[in-house]
Amino acid sequence: MNKKEILIELNQVCKTYYKNIAIQVLKGINLSIYDNEFLCIMGPSGSGKTTLLSLIGCLDKPTSGKIFVDKVDTTQLSDDSLALLRNKKFGFIFQNFNLIPYLDVLHNVWLPLWYTKTSVFSSEKEEKEYVVEIIKKVGLGHRIGHKPTELSGGEQQRVAIARALINKPKVLLADEPTGNLDTKTGSTIIELFHKLKQEDKITIVLVTHNPAIGKQTQRVVLLQDGEIVSDNSVSNS
Template sequence: MMITLENVSKIYLKRGVVVSALKNINLNIYEHEYITIIGPSGSGKTTLLNIIGTIDNPTEGKIYIEREEVLFLKDTLLSKFRREKIGFVFQSFNLINDLKVWENVSLPLYYSGEKRKKILKEKALQILYKVGLEKRVEHFPTELSAGEEQRVAIARALINNPKIILADEPTGNLDTKTSDEIIKLFEILYETERVTLIIVTHNPEISKRAKKIIHLVDGEIKNIKEN
């Protein structure tokens, strides 16, 4: 077992109203699974992904990653755990326009303690080659297409060799052709890097390509389908 959620619920206040974002979620995620999370807007998809990624805490319940209960880790240890185990890819790329492509990719490695520019650049180049951007190393994000920016974001997520990749609507800002290319890239990396891949998507064509589909409705798991 790689990730376990036990009786996880998330409640928050929105304009003075109590919102139950997640309700009693029980979920097991195994090593090297390819999962999509689907559901209508407001069903709790992103909240669930954020809790799996330890960037949000549940109101109730427990989370185990590789048998370690992560909620009991101190903030510094949790940040270290997140950097080393999890790679994040978001819909809005989150690249720094003043940094070159290789510098954006190497940032997580830099924050993990590697300060030698030569090593940072070498490792960034290795990852950029994997995502097909070896000719864009010295470019800035503003010089890239949307698809290329997302590839940079994927490379950045891979730089620390994480075991888990979490992607929140990674094709939301892309056209159909580019979306297909990005999903194919995820699938190649899923096989070659042996990661656990979890993608939140509203696109049924993307969701059905996964090995497991988790369907959320009103903060609850309606069903889990295995392909």
């Protein structure tokens, strides 16, 4: 682990939300995330897991402290520059899938490319072939023309993973990706993450409250009351 390159680094990161009173959600977080690592952030409800994931993925900025992504200090970037970095480096996966109900699998996965200003593909045919390749990678080649309502929960999450992969991110950020799935289906999603890590050399950061899911990753960081209370490698990874 020590020989791997640090991809994301958080130094003394704090996050405070101001409503009627100041609520400090994260307190002095120091965390290094390595290239091609499968990291799990665990903790009870309200411990700051989702807030931490949002900061890692440049969806929000810390109140204080520094966050480096590929050695770039993201706290010094403008909102536009931060958005560009976020779209280039990160893919996001959520518990509720967030699929477009009237689009089939192909077009749900293809959707992010429609909003890309400059295409790397020479033709729409070439772009479509790439999208189909990603769908096959997550094991849904046989469901490509189906809409979300025609898919199981596990299949819908695979569509969401394919969509997150479409811009070739260096990091996948997954917030409770197995939360709406049964145990067996959830384990198959974790197996898919391991496959993507091995084949595509992607770094994966997963948030969960489920210790059984944490044991299937490489490293578990435990949050409690906005602070890291433990950071341990998983022995069977």
